[in-house]
Amino acid sequence: MAKKEIKKVVLAYSGGLDTSIIIPWLKENYNNCEVIAVSGDVGQGTELDGLEEKALKTGASKLYVEDLTKSFVEDYIFPTLKAGAVYEGDYLLGTSFARPVIAKRIVEIAKAEGADAICHGCTGKGNDQVRFELTIKAFAPDMEIIAPWRIWNLKSREEEIEYAEAHHIPLKISRETNYSKDKNLWHLSHEGLDLEDPANEPQYNKPGFLEMGVSPEQAPDQPTYVTISFEKGIPVAIDGNKMDGVSIIKTLNKLGGENGIGLADLVENRLVGMKSRGVYETPGGTILYRAHQVLETLCLDRDTQHYKELISKKYAELVYYGQWFTPLREALDAFVDVTQQTVTGDVKLKLYKGNIINAGTTSPYSLYDPEVATFDEDEVYDQKDSAGFINLFGLPIKVKAQLDQKRMQK
Numbered sequence: 001m002a003k004k005e006i007k008k009v010v011l012a013y014s015g016g017l018d019t020s021i022i023i024p025w026l027k028e029n030y031n032n033c034e035v036i037a038v039s040g041d042v043g044q045g046t047e048l049d050g051l052e053e054k055a056l057k058t059g060a061s062k063l064y065v066e067d068l069t070k071s072f073v074e075d076y077i078f079p080t081l082k083a084g085a086v087y088e089g090d091y092l093l094g095t096s097f098a099r100p101v102i103a104k105r106i107v108e109i110a111k112a113e114g115a116d117a118i119c120h121g122c123t124g125k126g127n128d129q130v131r132f133e134l135t136i137k138a139f140a141p142d143m144e145i146i147a148p149w150r151i152w153n154l155k156s157r158e159e160e161i162e163y164a165e166a167h168h169i170p171l172k173i174s175r176e177t178n179y180s181k182d183k184n185l186w187h188l189s190h191e192g193l194d195l196e197d198p199a200n201e202p203q204y205n206k207p208g209f210l211e212m213g214v215s216p217e218q219a220p221d222q223p224t225y226v227t228i229s230f231e232k233g234i235p236v237a238i239d240g241n242k243m244d245g246v247s248i249i250k251t252l253n254k255l256g257g258e259n260g261i262g263l264a265d266l267v268e269n270r271l272v273g274m275k276s277r278g279v280y281e282t283p284g285g286t287i288l289y290r291a292h293q294v295l296e297t298l299c300l301d302r303d304t305q306h307y308k309e310l311i312s313k314k315y316a317e318l319v320y321y322g323q324w325f326t327p328l329r330e331a332l333d334a335f336v337d338v339t340q341q342t343v344t345g346d347v348k349l350k351l352y353k354g355n356i357i358n359a360g361t362t363s364p365y366s367l368y369d370p371e372v373a374t375f376d377e378d379e380v381y382d383q384k385d386s387a388g389f390i391n392l393f394g395l396p397i398k399v400k401a402q403l404d405q406k407r408m409q410k
Contacts, residue, residue: 006030009146010110011119012102012132013037013063014044015051017171018121021163022148023058026119029152033116037063038109040102042072043185043246058169064109069185072101073245076324077186077285081292082233082343083336084308085316090266092282092289093319094187099128100324103135110143117144124150127271131322138325157192185249187262187282188212195277202265202279212281213257216354223352224259225359226252228291230347233340235288249284256283259351271321290356291347299342299365308339 009026013019023035037060039051048065055063076097087093110118118136122129124147133145154160157180164171180191188211194200204215228248229237235248243251256262262283267275296305311332318329345363349356371380 006033006116006144006146008034008036008113008115009117009119010036010038010106010113010115011060012106012121013039013051013055013060014121015039015047015054016121017157017160017164018123018149020054020058020169020171021154021160021167022119022121023055023060024167024169025148025152025163026146027059030146035060035119036109036113036115038106039063039065040098040105041065041067041069042098042101043069044183047183054170058167066105066109068101068105069246070244072098072185073249076101077249078234078245079333079336080315080319081235081285081288082340083315083332084289084293084296084312085319086289086312087316087320088266088268090264091268091278091280091316091320092187092264092285093316094184094280094282094285095128095182095189096131096319096322097324098182098184098186099131099322100135103132104139104325107136107139107143111140115143117146119146119148122147122149125270125272125274127320127322130271131324134322135325183211185246185253186285187280190279190281191276195279198267198277202263204263210263210281212253213262213283214260215263216260219258219260219353221353223350223357224255225348225350226255226287227346227348228252228288229345230292230295231344233292233336233343235291249288252284252287254284255351256287257281260354261351261356262286263354287349287351287356291349292343294347294349294358294361295343295345295363298361298363298368299345300339301367304339308336311335 009030011019011022011026019037023037026033026035037055039048041048051065052063080093080097085093087096106118118140120129120132122132129147136143136145154163161171179193179195182189190202190209195202203209205217227239228235229240235245236242238248238251262281262285264280264282266280267277270276296308300308315329315332315336318324318326318332323329342363342365344365345361347361348359350359
């Protein structure tokens with residue numbers, strides 16, 4: 001391997017298998033360079049425990065642990081929620097929008113430390129390499145990027161474990177339980193092992209598989225009701241109790257998890273072209289998406305609601321593809337923010353064995369007029385008007401049919 005003049009590297013560090021072995025690998029392959037580890041706290045919880053000791057023991061000169069949860073929620077999760085962005089109909093983008101907030105902070109630290117390069121542990125098959133590197137390019141376009149998975153001789157997670165054992169690096173996983181997982185405040189993803197075959201049903205009831213909740217079969221036999229209050233598309237309270245965004249997600253994660261909410265098993269199209277199978281736990285996020293969608297049906301006019309559904313798909317692609325810091329995403333945010341000016345109100349939901357059931361919605365900006373919509377007698381809607389509307393609306397269909405008949409008669 002060609003040695004570059006790199007003296008100081010900032011590493012995106014999670015303490016997992018990949019980044020644990022990257023520290024000694026960097027020192028071996030880049031002339032014993034200084035390695036500064038950076039962990040972005042986006043709600044991983046206990047996964048951050050003991051990271052400093054581990055990073056220093058494996059060769060890092062220091063470890064930054066940056067609390068990014070508030071920014072993660074307010075600057076990434078809530079804009080995506082307001083947009084209603086869902087990738088391929090099921091994926092609520094838990095890993096996708098966690099990467100730009102982490103990578104942006106890593107760039108800031110790399111600049112402050114005078115680093116020669118930034119390193120990440122993403123594989124050459126995944127989406128995360130794109131998300132990290134596009135963010136780095138957006139804020140440090142000339143920064144050297146090191147991606148070991150694309151250049152080292154290790155070809156599998158099995159070989160990584162062997163490398164770790166040879167270098168006396170402690171791991172929290174084993175060969176038997178080596179699911180590839182990503183956890184943050186919003187979700188937990190599971191990939192690998194038996195999940196690599198789409199024919200295999202996920203082992204939801206197997207002890208230890210689910211971490212954020214239970215399977216629907218194990219959920220209580222009685223439903224749980226929850227009311228979520230929104231102001232301009234942003235959740236602000238649960239059951240009348242005002243909360244910050246982080247607390248709202250934590251509270252709904254607990255309620256949703258207890259009721260088997262938010263499990264998604266999907267085969268998705270990765271940006272690099274292949275299909276991959278993943279199982280996701282997103283209990284609180286699933287509740288928030290449903291509540292927000294329900295409130296919009298009450299507060300948005302038809303044309304705005306339908307057009308917003310079109311852009312939500314594009315927004316999801318931008319997030320999934322790592323294109324957060326782009327002019328198009330900012331432009332879509334401007335559109336979404338205008339649509340959210342009246343998305344204020346309360347949504348009551350019933351949580352029951354994996355299901356979310358609407359239980360009542362109110363808003364001061366409601367566009368639902370019972371006097372117009374009623375099937376009973378009213379004095380505000382003249383049903384005879386619909387005849388003229390249908391004649392004009394259906395005129396192209398009628399004219400085409402008439403002309404087709406004439407052509408057939410010739």
